Amino acid sequence: MSLGNLVGNYEEAVAMILFGIGFSNLLLQKNLIKKIIGLNIMDTATYLFLALKGYIEGRKAPVVVDGVQSVEAYVNPIPSGLVLTGIVVSVSVTALMLSLTIRLYRRYHTLDLDEISTQLKKEGK
Amino acid sequence: MNFVCNFPFISIIITLFSGPLCTILSGKWAKRVNEAVIVIVGILSACVLGYVGGTGEAFVYRMGHFPAPWGNEIRVGVLEAFMGFFFCVIMLLCMVAGAREREEEIEESKQNLYYVMVNLLLCSLLALIYTNDLFTAYVFVEINTISACGLIMIRQNGRTIEAATRYMIMSLLGSGLLLLGLCFLYDLTGHLLMSNIKEQVHILAQTGQYHIPLMVSVGLMSVGLAMKSALYPFHAWLPDAYGYSTLSSAAILSSLVSKGYIFLLIKIFYRVVGFEVLTGSKVANVLFVFGIIGMIMGSLNAMQEDQITRMIAYSSVAQIGYIYMGIGLATQEGMVASIYHVISHGATKSLLFVAASGLTAASAGGTRYRNLAGSGYRNKLAGIAFTVGSLSMVGMPMFSGFISKLFFAQAAVGHAHKMLPTFIALAISTILNAAYFMKMVISIYSPRYGGNEEEDASYAVQDGWNYGEVSHKEMRRNGGKVIFMKDQPVKAAALICFIVLNFILGLNSEPIIRMIQKGLAMFG
Numbered sequence: 345m346s347l348g349n350l351v352g353n354y355e356e357a358v359a360m361i362l363f364g365i366g367f368s369n370l371l372l373q374k375n376l377i378k379k380i381i382g383l384n385i386m387d388t389a390t391y392l393f394l395a396l397k398g399y400i401e402g403r404k405a406p407v408v409v410d411g412v413q414s415v416e417a418y419v420n421p422i423p424s425g426l427v428l429t430g431i432v433v434s435v436s437v438t439a440l441m442l443s444l445t446i447r448l449y450r451r452y453h454t455l456d457l458d459e460i461s462t463q464l465k466k467e468g469k
Numbered sequence: 470m471n472f473v474c475n476f477p478f479i480s481i482i483i484t485l486f487s488g489p490l491c492t493i494l495s496g497k498w499a500k501r502v503n504e505a506v507i508v509i510v511g512i513l514s515a516c517v518l519g520y521v522g523g524t525g526e527a528f529v530y531r532m533g534h535f536p537a538p539w540g541n542e543i544r545v546g547v548l549e550a551f552m553g554f555f556f557c558v559i560m561l562l563c564m565v566a567g568a569r570e571r572e573e574e575i576e577e578s579k580q581n582l583y584y585v586m587v588n589l590l591l592c593s594l595l596a597l598i599y600t601n602d603l604f605t606a607y608v609f610v611e612i613n614t615i616s617a618c619g620l621i622m623i624r625q626n627g628r629t630i631e632a633a634t635r636y637m638i639m640s641l642l643g644s645g646l647l648l649l650g651l652c653f654l655y656d657l658t659g660h661l662l663m664s665n666i667k668e669q670v671h672i673l674a675q676t677g678q679y680h681i682p683l684m685v686s687v688g689l690m691s692v693g694l695a696m697k698s699a700l701y702p703f704h705a706w707l708p709d710a711y712g713y714s715t716l717s718s719a720a721i722l723s724s725l726v727s728k729g730y731i732f733l734l735i736k737i738f739y740r741v742v743g744f745e746v747l748t749g750s751k752v753a754n755v756l757f758v759f760g761i762i763g764m765i766m767g768s769l770n771a772m773q774e775d776q777i778t779r780m781i782a783y784s785s786v787a788q789i790g791y792i793y794m795g796i797g798l799a800t801q802e803g804m805v806a807s808i809y810h811v812i813s814h815g816a817t818k819s820l821l822f823v824a825a826s827g828l829t830a831a832s833a834g835g836t837r838y839r840n841l842a843g844s845g846y847r848n849k850l851a852g853i854a855f856t857v858g859s860l861s862m863v864g865m866p867m868f869s870g871f872i873s874k875l876f877f878a879q880a881a882v883g884h885a886h887k888m889l890p891t892f893i894a895l896a897i898s899t900i901l902n903a904a905y906f907m908k909m910v911i912s913i914y915s916p917r918y919g920g921n922e923e924e925d926a927s928y929a930v931q932d933g934w935n936y937g938e939v940s941h942k943e944m945r946r947n948g949g950k951v952i953f954m955k956d957q958p959v960k961a962a963a964l965i966c967f968i969v970l971n972f973i974l975g976l977n978s979e980p981i982i983r984m985i986q987k988g989l990a991m992f993g
Binding site for chain 1: 604607608611614615618622627628630631633634635637638641642645646648649652655656661
């Protein structure tokens, strides 16, 4: 195995560890804001993974400059396109989650999801 | 290319643009636009179904006419067209039946926003059904999640907001896993179009290269979609979301939203991974086990539930367990049974929700067993509809639930390891279903005044009656307002349509089963 390969795998391992951190935060944290931070870490880790996979050593971003039209000179633009789409999705779900959090906070004055459930049970509706 | 081939794309575009259009319309007009859109899309899907049924093979529609590995594609076979049509029918019935509740429960200024969500939901469901591109599927999965979240929280109270938050959290976990699995697969194969990925996966499977990443990717996608469709351990958000949202939301969420994800999963198994690779992997076994646990635990939870909508919601958990059990059998017959159950459950669960709301309305808004006593007499049609739905869920012959149970059992016959667990789970689950659904049916047909003098007197006082002066028949009717069919003609018509649909599915299942088999053959 060449050193370049090893370095590449090292970066992907980092992406997976970040994904795990984000996933478990979103699942296990009680605090809604921390959950949302977890969500963002999880999504960003996926984009890191995609960006890593789309990059080819020594090639440039697919924008034609100086008249170089050889396919060999550029990286595949699709992974970057996927990352952009993913970012749009992630921004919108984050906004939705934040707005839900604001609603809940105004009503129950806490960010703790378990406590909100307890209060709801007390209301008995 | 025939003009009909444009229809799937046109239906997606119509629904997509009618969503933003509704933001500038008043609630009344938004409702009309929404109903018109659903009807148009239903008709278009029916045309596509007729066309594909005639030619006998699936067609590919290239978006923007870019050739295969680069462009985005829509691929339509018999099953996709039928699902599009079926989803439109159910959605129209749900929307029509819940119109009155929506007017009462949603603020005046937010009426039109509801229709934005419904249109976008239909758009994403259609796109999930028709698309041949994995990443497009992911994007529409997210649109589906966001609009479903809107449907839950449009009725503003603490419960629904909390339920929407829990729903979002579970869904986001699921879509995170789906996205990661999809990236793995893209990384391995270099394609995003389903058919192209399948060719590459086939080569990988033959050479045995990258076996572990491939299985990880399939596992991630399955678990992600299972989470989103509320397979048993991920169902915590479901009872609140279904139980407290407005009627049409509950009916649409239970019978359509989770089904869209299941359909996508089946499509991924057939068209992306390939059925041979799936049967060779252990992923299906995991789904099988969780499906069986879900069947039993969902029913047990439903038994403990006192409130009618939450009981029906828990029953959904059990029914989703059935569907995953069928997928988990990893045979052609199992898939057919699962898809039939998707259809049958879609038709029955929405019927139950609509009927339950009718019964509640006839019991002065009470939703518990005791409040509902005798409500079958007060709202006759809702009582009959609820009975039909319950019998179908339990699996009585003549009703659609029976056919799907029969096919699940047939699919399991001869399966080396999974035959016995399937039979046992089916038997236990049927008994449990019968226990809680029949309890409810008996309750709605038993008079509130049962003969025990003291209890009757105390109820009579609650109801403001002078016990002893009125006959039992009158008392049985009392405890809520009596609702006749002519008071709510639209809702009554929707209920009758649901009942008829149920009987059609139950008595005339042969052509549908044949179509599912044909559709699955076109899938690959």
